[in-house]
């Protein structure tokens with residue numbers, strides 16, 4: 001399957017009907033699997049068999065989605081999770097334990113910032129948040145003996161900064177830790193971080209992967225690139241015997257899929273943050289058209305960005321696809337097929353004018369979401385990022401007046417005319 005090109009994989013990877021079987025991926029809505037002898041069940045518990053036993057640990061519909069995402073990202077394996085938040089949490093818990101430290105970019109999604117900076121801190125895992133424009137040597141200098149991972153977003157939400165993945169990969173290699181890249185906002189159609197040296201990719205599949213605002217979900221994709229043996233003292237969980245699985249050594253037994261096997265065996269088992277078969281089905285359907293949607297989302301966002309840039313009521317526009325944007329060069333390199341469907345801008349008159357603009361919209365919806373096929377808008381400072389201090393908001397690239405737009409796949413003329421009328425009514 002993975003020999004096909006990207007667009008073909010969107011449609012074909014993950015599930016193929018055998019003769020007489022359903023053409024469309026079936027929803028196996030089921031909690032458990034029947035066996036006829038105890039030895040077969042014992043093999044499942046010993047990880048000697050990849051068959052199913054209990055849906056918390058895996059099921060056919062979810063597995064098909066995992067296979068499709070692994071193919072689209074060019075990874076060796078993938079594990080679905082109940083949400084993007086869970087995907088980032090279990091990724092870090094698979095690597096770190098209390099007393100460990102990670103380095104993360106400051107301009108990441110507010111929920112992830114909170115997860116790392118507040119909740120994981122309570123678990124004893126410390127995060128140093130950095131400006132992603134510092135040099136490789138400056139990143140390396142921030143590493144400590146207990147540093148276990150670097151983390152950034154390929155396209156920051158909602159800062160829309162483009163991560164220099166190669167720089168971060170070089171820093172991660174020098175420190176001897178995996179680079180984890182959240183690729184939610186770019187989607188694998190626009191960027192495949194593993195190709196640029198990331199070791200693990202995470203997603204909120206809730207966004208472009210689903211694409212229709214139906215299903216919350218997350219995904220962790222393994223690149224198979226990290227040599228856990230080389231840094232065995234830092235990552236004992238990957239190389240030393242797991243007493244809860246009869247002494248299995250994940251890296252020795254599963255090689256380039258060891259990270260995902262450990263996620264399934266430990267994290268899904270113990271935390272239960274599994275994706276449901278129904279959500280996997282809907283997300284799988286969404287991915288069938290990812291290539292078509294991302295092309296249109298990016299085209300429409302580019303047209304709206306150019307329109308807003310010229311509008312007399314608009315103060316500034318941030319879209320990495322716009323020539324002259326601070327991230328333009330990096331976008332040309334890492335997002336060559338388009339700069340995604342999200343842009344942000346400030347209405348002249350600041351926060352109050354921005355709020356007035358939102359009220360005037362007729363077509364675009366005010367929703368706490370990006371990645372929907374419908375055009376959606378949001379004011380992050382008063383919603384998604386309100387838990388952060390103003391200082392942390394600014395460090396994350398969120399000005400008080402910033403309006404985030406997730407540009408949909410409607411006719412661009414209708415989107416432009418809605419924004420135009422809403423802006424023109426602002427006093």
Ligand code: PLP
Pocket residue numbers: 083084085086109111112153157182184185203204205206216217218
């Ligand atoms: N990562 C990024 C970049 C996001 O934008 C989001 C949500 O907006 C998440 C992770 C969390 O995903 P979820 O809402 O599916 O838990």
